[in-house]
Amino acid sequence: MSLAAKELLRCPVCAGGWRTSDGVGRSLVCSAGHRFDAARQGYINFLTGRGTRFRPDTAEMVAARERFLAAGHYAAVAAAVADAAAPALTDDGRIGAALDAGAGTGYYLAALLSRAPGARAVALDLSRHALGRAAKLAGTTAVVWDLWRPLPLPDGAVDAVLDVFAPRNFPEFARALRQDGVACVVTPQADHLAALRDVLPMLDVPPGKADDVERSAGAHFDRVEVRSVRFGLELDPEAAADLALMGPAGHHVTRADLLSRLPHGPLQAEGAVDVTVLRRR
Numbered sequence: 656m657s658l659a660a661k662e663l664l665r666c667p668v669c670a671g672g673w674r675t676s677d678g679v680g681r682s683l684v685c686s687a688g689h690r691f692d693a694a695r696q697g698y699i700n701f702l703t704g705r706g707t708r709f710r711p712d713t714a715e716m717v718a719a720r721e722r723f724l725a726a727g728h729y730a731a732v733a734a735a736v737a738d739a740a741a742p743a744l745t746d747d748g749r750i751g752a753a754l755d756a757g758a759g760t761g762y763y764l765a766a767l768l769s770r771a772p773g774a775r776a777v778a779l780d781l782s783r784h785a786l787g788r789a790a791k792l793a794g795t796t797a798v799v800w801d802l803w804r805p806l807p808l809p810d811g812a813v814d815a816v817l818d819v820f821a822p823r824n825f826p827e828f829a830r831a832l833r834q835d836g837v838a839c840v841v842t843p844q845a846d847h848l849a850a851l852r853d854v855l856p857m858l859d860v861p862p863g864k865a866d867d868v869e870r871s872a873g874a875h876f877d878r879v880e881v882r883s884v885r886f887g888l889e890l891d892p893e894a895a896a897d898l899a900l901m902g903p904a905g906h907h908v909t910r911a912d913l914l915s916r917l918p919h920g921p922l923q924a925e926g927a928v929d930v931t932v933l934r935r936r
């Protein structure tokens with residue numbers, strides 16, 4: 656695990672800075688004495704004792720997400736996100752910092768960091784299972800946190816925020832970003848994976864539209880551009896099951912159920928997302 660990014664964090668209880676680590680880089684103690692220890696899997700849980708009304712992804716859902724993404728089905732989205740956000744981390748010779756909000760396994764963050772050597776990052780998510788993966792990324796501190804609470808980052812700490820199919824807390828994204836920093840938000844277009852919705856009735860198409868993004872970001876951000884990314888997918892039944900299971904359906908159905916409903920041959924579909932690039936005023 657990495658506490659390399661600890662100066663990108665502040666105490667979630669009192670917003671103070673960190674007094675010390677325990678010398679082996681496995682805990683954070685703030686100036687008021689609030690202490691957070693890293694889990695064996697490398698993430699730090701800042702939500703200790705608070706509970707949350709959300710239901711985090713299970714280990715099986717995370718494994719499905721990791722397999723599906725590792726197979727490259729969304730590689731075009733990762734490339735677009737990295738293209739859009741990398742300049743904010745590398746311009747003017749800086750070695751920048753990023754926040755991935757709702758990072759999941761850190762797939763998109765990994766794409767960004769590969770274009771910004773030495774950059775540091777914070778990955779926030781509710782899912783401990785997902786963050787166990789994200790915590791392995793170089794320079795990254797993975798923190799269990801609820802995006803609807805004040806974020807545990809100091810003002811102006813990061814150069815770029817990624818939000819890929821995750822909740823969007825724009826006032827807090829703006830606060831955590833430096834002036835002129837960039838937020839890169841991915842939302843599905845109306846016809847994203849449309850051909851799969853009949854065969855995968857519980858397919859998760861995360862809600863959101865580029866228009867809504869601009870409207871809700873407007874108080875803090877200027878729109879730079881909206882990039883439409885369209886790409887073909889060919890999914891064998893196992894990959895199609897992973898796609899369904901990595902979303903909320905993973906709480907309700909089993910892989911065996913899904914496979915029994917799917918046709919045997921490959922499924923074709925088109926992915927269609929918007930990558931909205933916003934600049935903090």
Ligand SMILES: C[S@@+](CC[C@H](N)C(=O)[O-])C[C@H]1O[C@@H](n2cnc3c(N)ncnc32)[C@H](O)[C@@H]1O
Nearest residue numbers: 757758759780781782800801802803819820821
């Ligand atoms: C559709 S997934 C996207 C994950 C990742 N960005 C990706 O595309 O692979 C949504 C993610 O948001 C996380 N999430 C949902 N609500 C959240 C909240 N209130 N605070 C933090 N994370 C949240 C989920 O745990 C999940 O990992």
Ligand SMILES: [Zn+2]
Nearest residue numbers: 666669685689
């Ligand atoms: Zn504190």
